[in-house]
Amino acid sequence: MSLFVVNRYLGDEEEESDSIRESHAQRLLARLQSKAKEREQRETSPKRAKKRPAAESGESGEPKQKTDKPKKKKVKPTVTPEVPEPVKEEEPAGDKKKDGKKKKKKNDRLVDDAKQITKTDEGGVKVKGGEMQKENQENQEAGLPEVVVPTGFTVLGGFENKVAPKVHRVLPQWLAQPDVILRDIRRNLVAVGAVQGLSPATLKKLQDNGVTSFFPVQAEVVPAVLECVAQGLLVGRGGYRPRDICVSAPTGSGKTLAFVVPLVQALIGRVVCEVRALVVLPTKELAQQVCKVCALYAEGSGLKVVMLGGQKSFAAEQTSLAEQRGGKWKSLADIVVATPGRLVDHINKTPGFRLDLLRFLVIDEADRMIDSMHHSWLGQVTKAVFRAGSGSEGSSVFRRSEPTHITAASLSPPQMPLQKLLFSATLTMNPEKLQQLGLHQPRLFSSTHSGPAPSAGPASAKSQERFNFPEGLTEYFVPCTLSKKPLLILHYILHMKFCPLLCFTNSRQAAHRLFLLVRLFGGVEAAEFSSRLSTAERKHTLRDFQHGKIQLLICTDAAARGIDIEGIKCVVNYDAPQYLRTYIHRIGRTARAGKAGVAFTFLLDVQRNSFLKMVEEAGSAGIKKHSVKHQLLKNMAPRYETTLKELASAIKDEKDQFRIKV
Ligand SMILES: Nc1ncnc2c1ncn2[C@@H]1O[C@H](COP(=O)(O)OP(=O)(O)OP(=O)(O)O)[C@@H](O)[C@H]1O
DSSP: OOSOOOOOOOHHHHHHHHHHHHHHHHHHHHHHHHHHHHHHHHHHOHHHHHHSOHHHHTOSSOOHHHHHOTTHHHHSTTSOOOOOOOOOOOOOTTOHHHHHHHHHHHHHHHHHHHHTEEEOTTSEEEEOSHHHHHHHHHHHHTTOOOOOEEOSSOOOOOOOOOOOOOOOOOOOHHHHSOEEOOSOTGGGOEEGGGSTTOOHHHHHHHHHTTOOEEOHHHHHHHHHHHHHTTTOSSOOGGGSOOOOEEEEOOTTSOHHHHHHHHHHHHHTTOSSOOOOEEEEOSSHHHHHHHHHHHHHHHTTTTOOEEEESSSSOHHHHHHHHEEEETTEEEEOOSEEEEOHHHHHHHHHHOTTOOOTTOOEEEEESHHHHHHGGGGOHHHHHHHHHTOTTOSSTTOGGGOOOOOOSOOTTTTSSOOOOOEEEEEESSOOOOHHHHHTTOOSSOEEEESOOOSOOTTSOGGGGGSOOOOOOOTTEEEEEEEOOGGGHHHHHHHHHHTSOOOSEEEEOSSHHHHHHHHHHHHHHOSSOEEEESTTSOHHHHHHHHHHHHTTOOSEEEEOGGGTSSOOOTTOOEEEESSOOSSHHHHHHHHTTSSOTTOOEEEEEEEOHHHHHHHHHHHHHTTOSOEEEOOOOHHHHHTTHHHHHHHHHHHHHHHHHHHHHHHHHO
């Protein structure tokens, strides 16, 4: 019961409209009642019901109840008028023509019905034709508004078939406009004395190591990194956090020295030994190679370089990282070169191994390292770098927290910034992938054009990324069959004298089988390099190959990336690589440091078109055909046949031996 009744004067209009509404409602009710009667009558006469179309008689799968109350649509207009489903009636087999005609008629009717539905601005639908239209006509006559059924759905369709315009990749500015690195090493050498920022000690060290000129990538990147530490390790240019640096330059262009030289110079003045530079690489062999270069340039400076790659035992690595003095852990490493797995193990298990004063994080073979991100090694490193309560025993100067937006407050007091340096010959241009690295205002140095090849036509617009190949490299493809491959490789060594030759297979089994075959054939000093061998065996093999004791090294992609062996003049892809990046890294083992080299790829007929297209679109200067005359191989055929038989028994023996061991 209401306490106060407030009477409102509704006016004459209101009264009038009420009476009109009442009469409309009565008329509507009368019409609905008559329709209900009609329907009842229809449903009681079975003959008529059979003749009626399925959709009308409610056989379209709709429950009968709904058809009994058709007026609900008008009373509750939220029900979407449905395009009737075609009736699925089982027809006797063999009457296909009739069936087809019937279906066509039904479908035509459905299309007609669908055409009668039009969209309204309010998101509802008006239906032309049928009962709804009749109602609307009656309503119009009676001066009532049209029946519009609001659905809330957008009616799809009615669009023309159009060819969608091509989506062109739009790169962020830092990726689209890199600092250009010239590709031709020999013609663009820069005297080390002309490079800005190098200290006399560094110049001397370079001279001692026989480096008188910098390669283009070094001439660009070394001063850029040195500029970031011109005001000490705490702040970059203008007092701000230094920008991260990404480098994409061809294989063998000297990327290692481009980070080792500035790192050593930046850290040389340090007073306390702490891990300030961390270099992460994908394989043990690569880590060892880079560690060697770091040690060479750090020699005599007092900086300590430690490698964590599983070459030594875990305990031995722990001892080389930190020691306890006066009850406190002291770092024994300034520069750590590591593989991701081993690094994470030490972060979690080695007491005294701290990264809270890390200044440089170098990610070599960065594209590969991004792919191995699922191991979350970067997350672990970042956690260790910004560990809560870290810093040199609370000293305010070294207080460190995870970087946020730059504000006056965030820059005071200055924190030791973490600068990331990324290097690869096939650095991804995919911003989403690079984003995983959390780069800070990155700067790209690149010798690669990211756009499509101008000559390659429209097909290349959707092609993969483009990379630069070493200037001195000549690429060939060799059409062949599976059975001819071993003969070809023997021909290259024995007749063409391509030594030392690095031969890539796609699996360690294939590498081993080819190694056995070549050894049984005789006349060639061969070795294999794959995960079948222990770390020590692999190390010895690489050393022997480097010293010229091995003519043919048969390997898997374990040797495809980064391995720097002087004097490899020829690379053979015995098995065609599946991925472009693999191809680039494999052939990049030759034509290094501005020298010349050749790469052959054995191609089966089925592989030919796709492989050549992939290489052409990637920016290759051109891959030529190299055919070997059948006659040249024929001479080796009889011996090869007997070798094959020997190979079968050799493989069987190996299997037996393996079974006995197990
Ligand atoms: N300034 C230089 N003068 C002479 N030789 C150099 C110079 N810089 C690098 N080199 C030599 O060039 C070779 C290739 O260098 P490096 O291994 O750094 O190439 P990279 O770009 O890292 O190749 P990859 O992408 O295959 O790893 C090495 O043998 C190195 O000693």
